[in-house]
Amino acid sequence: MNNQRIAAIFDVDGTLIAGATLERIFIRFLRRRGELGWREMVRWLGAAAKAAATGRLRLKAIKAYLGGKDSTRLRRLARECFENEVEPRLSPEAVNRLRWHQSAGHLVILLSGTLDLLLEPLAERLGVYARVGSELEVEDRRFTGRITGAHPFGVTKAECLAAINRANRFDLKRSFAYADSFADRHLLAMV
8 A cells, every 4th residue: 555645736827827827917917006117128128138148048037027126015916916817817627626636635736937926825725735936036125036946847847846756755656747838748747
């Protein structure tokens, strides 16, 4: 008899959230609120150009538009955005599947390249076991616009699951994963 626990790993963008990504929803929300303007977009374009020039172009990992923003205020706005804009976009089918896993005693994990500050209210609302997202660096209570640690995208998402598994010892052969992108194939191959 196998006593290892079973995990159910859910990608977020396109899997739990229908339509636009969490980050796009948040950017639009911030623009409407006057929190993001041309200065932030120019900063983002400059960081993207610099990354392209050095051959390290990963647009999904460039968060320069949030540089200098108060981290406490942005976390509050992320919660407000979740309640008003994200929650209505949750896929009922995906949430039902997540709830089925919870009722079966499986440990649900949200694993996404999106910003952790956007995952936090979603994870709390769904009552999941754990979440892994992109952490933003903070200096003097302000975001620097840089990611600290891993950016869970592509093969790195599978590496994040391997790290979670080392700490939690899931039976990956009996576990489940849900995703919507070819970039998640490495993660899906692990279960």
